[in-house]
Amino acid sequence: MDLEDPLASKILEDFTFFMEGLISLPLNIPGSRYAKALKARERISTTVRSIIEEREKRDAKHKKGDFLDVLLSNQGLSYEGKSSILVDLLLGGYETSSILMSIVVYFLGTSPHALVKLKEEHQAVRASKKEKLLNEDDYKKMEFTQNVLNLTSIYGVVISEALRCGNVVKFLHRKALQDVHFKGYFIPSGWKVLPVLTAVNLDPSIHSNASEFNPWRWNGQSTTKNIMPFGGGPRQCPGLELAKVETAFFLHHLVLNYRWRTKVIDHPLAYPYVEFKRGLPLEIEPLEMN
Numbered sequence: 001m002d003l004e005d006p007l008a009s010k011i012l013e014d015f016t017f018f019m020e021g022l023i024s025l026p027l028n029i030p031g032s033r034y035a036k037a038l039k040a041r042e043r044i045s046t047t048v049r050s051i052i053e054e055r056e057k058r059d060a061k062h063k064k065g066d067f068l069d070v071l072l073s074n075q076g077l078s079y080e081g082k083s084s085i086l087v088d089l090l091l092g093g094y095e096t097s098s099i100l101m102s103i104v105v106y107f108l109g110t111s112p113h114a115l116v117k118l119k120e121e122h123q124a125v126r127a128s129k130k131e132k133l134l135n136e137d138d139y140k141k142m143e144f145t146q147n148v149l150n151l152t153s154i155y156g157v158v159i160s161e162a163l164r165c166g167n168v169v170k171f172l173h174r175k176a177l178q179d180v181h182f183k184g185y186f187i188p189s190g191w192k193v194l195p196v197l198t199a200v201n202l203d204p205s206i207h208s209n210a211s212e213f214n215p216w217r218w219n220g221q222s223t224t225k226n227i228m229p230f231g232g233g234p235r236q237c238p239g240l241e242l243a244k245v246e247t248a249f250f251l252h253h254l255v256l257n258y259r260w261r262t263k264v265i266d267h268p269l270a271y272p273y274v275e276f277k278r279g280l281p282l283e284i285e286p287l288e289m290n
Contacts (some may be wrong), residue, residue, distance in 0.1 A: 011047055011090075014040040019095055023273045026173050041087070048086045052079070089239075096168050097243050099274050101250055103166035104159065106280060107213040109262060114215050117144055118158055119255045126256060134249055144215065145248045159247055161215045163229035164207070165196045168274055172231050191289055198270075201227055260284045 021037020028035050055068055063069045071082050076286035108115045121144045129138060146159040171194045180187040188194060202210045206226060207217065237243075254260075263281040268274055 002265075007047065007051075011044060014047070015090070015095075015190065016154070017042065019273055026194075029277045044090065045083060045087050048090075051085050052083060052086070061071045087142065092130045093239050093242070094289060095273075097246055099168050100159070100166070100247055101241060102276065102280055103168070103268060103274065104162040104247060104251065105254070105260070105282070106262075106276075107162050107189060107269060108158070109260070110283055111213055111215075114158060114213070115255065117215075118251065121145060122256050125163075125252065134252065139245055139248055145243050145251060146244050147271075157218045158215045158251075160227060160229075161213060164227050165213050166268060166274055167201055167229075167270060169229060169231075170198045170270065171196045172235075174235070197228065201229075257287055258284050259287060 018037045018039035021033040021035070021040070024033040024037070026034055028038060050074065052068070057074060067084070071077070071085060074082070077085070108118065121142060125134075125138050126139055128141075144158060147157045173191040174195065176187045176189050176191050176193055178189045180189075200206065204210045230237035230243075260282045263283050264278055265279040266276045266280050268276055
């Protein structure tokens with residue numbers, strides 16, 4: 001499927017409806033953004049099922065060997081399970097990752113010192129690799145990019161700081177499974193609870209100069225105790241490590257091969273979800289390779 005395919009346009013249209021409704025009050029009232037998002041997800045699921053049905057009709061010599069073929073070859077998953085995985089990957093793994101990459105590029109443009117430090121780290125990784133492809137061990141060496149082991153950072157953490165400042169996910173959808181009494185508040189069983197992550201991420205009592213992008217603020221601190229951009233507990237985002245690996249490898253190739261600057265002033269907006277009003281247009285120039 002390519003971008004010119006009418007089916008791709010249909011999925012994109014429904015995807016936009018879903019994303020706009022995802023970051024809204026979870027009230028299934030006809031006509032509300034949330035209700036439209038639920039319907040959009042149903043339409044996306046129907047479209048995905050039709051794609052699966054079409055692919056399953058192909059004989060072996062016409063298989064593409066892509067992710068969908070690998071997924072369909074798994075006999076341990078039901079038809080609905082395969083469809084659900086594809087929909088979840090589409091809805092949960094595309095928009096948030098692309099937003100994260102965009103805000104990292106944006107914040108690095110405001111912090112030349114962080115960009116220099118990041119480039120030095122990736123130059124060291126490349127020097128040790130020569131022409132070999134990056135692997136998990138290389139990712140673990142990217143300590144200024146992202147503290148992979150979730151231990152107390154002594155270098156700084158670019159990706160975590162971008163997540164804190166950028167607030168890709170502003171709040172979480174949760175439901176009280178039993179009556180909860182907490183600090184004088186009573187939350188009845190069955191009530192929806194929306195932890196607002198933005199309020200914590202930008203709380204000056206937790207983070208000094210909270211509105212400033214500063215990867216070094218994590219020196220001597222554990223990111224796991226002060227931010228939770230991927231949620232937590234049993235409902236923690238299952239794609240959190242994939243998102244960080246994708247972004248780290250993207251940054252590796254970006255900072256070593258290109259220089260960039262924004263063509264116009266374009267600050268990120270946070271409603272209904274994080275985006276750039278003008279799409280963050282950049283002027284990109286290849287670097288001369290030594």
